[in-house]
Amino acid sequence: MSSKIPLDQIGATMHQLVPLVSTLNLEYREVSPERTVVHLPDAEQNRNHVGGPHAAVMFAAAESATGAAALATFSDLLGKATLLPVTATIEFLSIALGPLTATAKLNGNEGEIRAELAAGKRPEFEVVSEVTNAEGKVTGRVRTVWTLKPNRKA
Numbered sequence: 001m002s003s004k005i006p007l008d009q010i011g012a013t014m015h016q017l018v019p020l021v022s023t024l025n026l027e028y029r030e031v032s033p034e035r036t037v038v039h040l041p042d043a044e045q046n047r048n049h050v051g052g053p054h055a056a057v058m059f060a061a062a063e064s065a066t067g068a069a070a071l072a073t074f075s076d077l078l079g080k081a082t083l084l085p086v087t088a089t090i091e092f093l094s095i096a097l098g099p100l101t102a103t104a105k106l107n108g109n110e111g112e113i114r115a116e117l118a119a120g121k122r123p124e125f126e127v128v129s130e131v132t133n134a135e136g137k138v139t140g141r142v143r144t145v146w147t148l149k150p151n152r153k154a
Contacts, residue, residue: 005045005075007031010068021064024057026070029101033110036069038062040100051096058131059090062142064082067128070146073110081117081148088144096139104129107143112144117148 011028117121
């Protein structure tokens with residue numbers, strides 16, 4: 001059995017594993033199985049035609065938050081399974097301007113997901129990330145379905 005990645009190391013792990021995280025200067029401000037908070041600073045090179053973060057940048061921050069939440073919850077299983085995204089969708093709820101915060105939460109039962117994997121199945125689970133502006137208004141939402149794909153036996 002693998003050991004869990006310490007929660008205070010998940011942000012650094014994301015920066016190491018996913019170079020785009022560093023390119024966008026994402027800050028992992030809170031990481032736990034209950035909630036992950038990622039800050040996207042406002043940067044001119046990331047803006048779109050209306051002056052806010054480009055849709056791809058907003059998506060990247062929110063999807064990274066969902067990945068960090070999944071990793072915080074299931075990193076101890078990485079010796080048995082590979083964590084992979086299956087699908088992701090984004091909803092644009094209002095124009096996003098300035099720095100943004102993506103807050104992700106597991107939308108499922110951790111115990112049931114673990115039991116499925118233990119039974120030899122490939123569980124899928126949703127992690128939802130709400131994107132808010134500096135005033136706390138929800139500007140977007142990303143729903144990512146993740147899976148724990150059992151590793152092949154050697």
